[in-house]
Amino acid sequence: MAYTFDTDDVAFLRSPEGDAAVAAVSQLPLTASSRLADTAEARKQVGPRFAAAVLETAVLRRRSRAKLDSADGWLFTDDALQQATPGPVARHRARRLAGRAVHDVTCSIGADLRAVAAVAARCAGSDLDPVRLAMAQHNLAVDGHAVPLARADALRPVTVDTAVLADPGRRDTGGRRRWDPADLEPPLDELLDVYAGRELVIKCAPGLDFDRIPPEAEIELVSLDGQVREASLWLGGLAAAGVHRRATVLGSDGSAREITDAEPDECPVREVGQWLVDPDGAVVRAGLVRHYAARHGLGQLDPRIAYLTGDAPPPGVRAFRVLEHGRYTEKSLRTMLRRHEVGRLEILVRGLDVDPDALRRRLKLAGTAEATVVLTRIGDTPTAYLCRAERT
Template sequence: MPYAFTLDDVAFLRSGAGSAALAECSSLPLTDKTRIADVAAVRRIAPEHAAAVLETVVLRRKSSSKLDSAASWLFTGDALQQASATAVARHRASRLAGRDVHDVTCSVGADLIEIARVASRALGSDLDEVRLAMARHNCLEAGVSPVLMRADALRPVSRSAVVVADPARRDSAGRRAWKPADFLPPLDGLVEAYAGRELSVKCAPGLDFSIAPWADEVELVSLDGQVREACLWRGVGSAVSRRATVLRSDGAQWTVTDADPDEIPVREHGEWIVDPDGAVVRAGLVRHYAARHGLWQLDERIAYLTGDVPPPGIRAFRVFEYGPYSEKNLRVLLKKHDIGRLEILVRGLDVDPDALRRKLKPRGGEEATLVLTRIGRSGVAFLCRAQLT
């Protein structure tokens, strides 16, 4: 169970003594082997708040892979887990630049900080007093000053600002919630509470978006190839109903929407196989992406694309052997090309890549990617070289 911080913990962590304790404990190894010694050291340094100090050091280390410039922030475990990666939060905030924005579930302020950097005015509210106290600290550390207040997300305290919300999607037992009524606060309750207001609600990317008929636009966002979240937009000036936004840690990004052309052929494979970014697939924009880059489909029901020139800046798969899928044929191909390291990608077939690799037992000095898919009713195998384009 994650540690339950108190207001006294937060006050101590923000004090001079707390800052000194955190600085002294930040160099502890915190490994399984050093656990007993580390806990003893923290208890010696901050006896009354040892658990809070230890948890904060651990959470700050975890935050480094997700949040920028958060080394001095305060978190709860659940708040850090739910916070958007900085690049994702920054992108969402950019769509609200110059507006008045109210984050009605601001938590410890990770998303609110990015909003406050670009909004005309920013307001953050939450029912949890501990998280609000952490948000005040984090905003100060980040150099922004949104208005913060304690308020129930279902009881509006602002009148005209764009409403931003990030409902919790896990129950008290830590299980993921999929029904709108099980969100905290409930998704339908949020929509009703802010009837007529512009709205931006962060959701899990696997959500069935048919449960949100009120949303004008569904945006799927990925970062470095991993789909991070979906955002449901209402009344924020969008002219599209579906959008995929692909972000990279180096600052590169691009977007495809359902307003883009989607007329593409279905025919035999070209020189390359392309597996579209997960945000494109989940947003249902595979054909739109293909049309933009001169690609086509192998089968209209399968998300794999193909073409003679792959899009720039992606990992694509150059075909050097192909044929009907069978384990016997694959063993012959792997032996022929001396393949020992084999990546297996599958769409449209009931194949477990790990189980198949164990059956094939590749033993060679070369590496390849095996792309397995279905064309019509037949399984097809493409043996490829993966390349960054």
């Protein structure tokens, strides 16, 4: 179980003694197998009162490097780190708030507030949790941001004339994700009521039931390096005119591509061309597959399936050059793979009840070539497309 910090822990960790202790413990292996030895060494370094806090901080700082930018000196709780927005996603959201006065009403440890502080005209943060608030004060100071912070309930506004940023808690006390908007902390409906008429952006999980979102909201799905990370609900003056759904595809290299439902969505259903394209998950989750196809001159293989096809793929994506295709059975697929001497196979499935790992074991691949097979349903026909994946 994750360690539960208190304000005395945070005060110690912010002291020179605590900072030195975390630096020393950070040199330990910090693996599951070394846990007992690491704990003993931490107790030797700082004594029993703060050993667990120091050890947990060293572990969380190491874990944060895969998610946050330059957060080596930061303080975290396990839950706060799990919910923190990855750096490129936080900066993307902050750009839409640039030049405004912004109040982050659920600032937690300050991960989103850091990105906002870099571009906003002015900003403030608040949270009900005194531990996270103390951590945010430390973290923002580490980054050189002088942001006023206050302990306050997100459902009791303490600022006026600000754009409001909210990131409701999405895990219960057992660490399980909450999917029902009414179960968020604070509940989504209450946030919407309290800040009705205000410029408001609410960070949500991408699996949120969008049928329960106000029709005037702009729903933005954001992916990073091919993984859908979050949804944001933009309301009031923050919502783009005429846009109800937006997909934003970010890359760690700084690339950013967007598509909205304000664009045309006329695209044909057609026979397979030279290429298959699997749109980014943000495009699929936002319901913008047809808009994406229309933009890039592609067609749908089937109106119920997200795979697209055409004779030229969009630039900058991983697409699949079609080598052969036909009705899918395991026997016919095995024959196709032998014909192309495939020994390493990526299996993509949509619309069929197929376990890729179990199928790969049954195929007993023996060739030297590498390929991708796309298994899907065209109408009522299970179909296999043997392809070569290429970066366009």
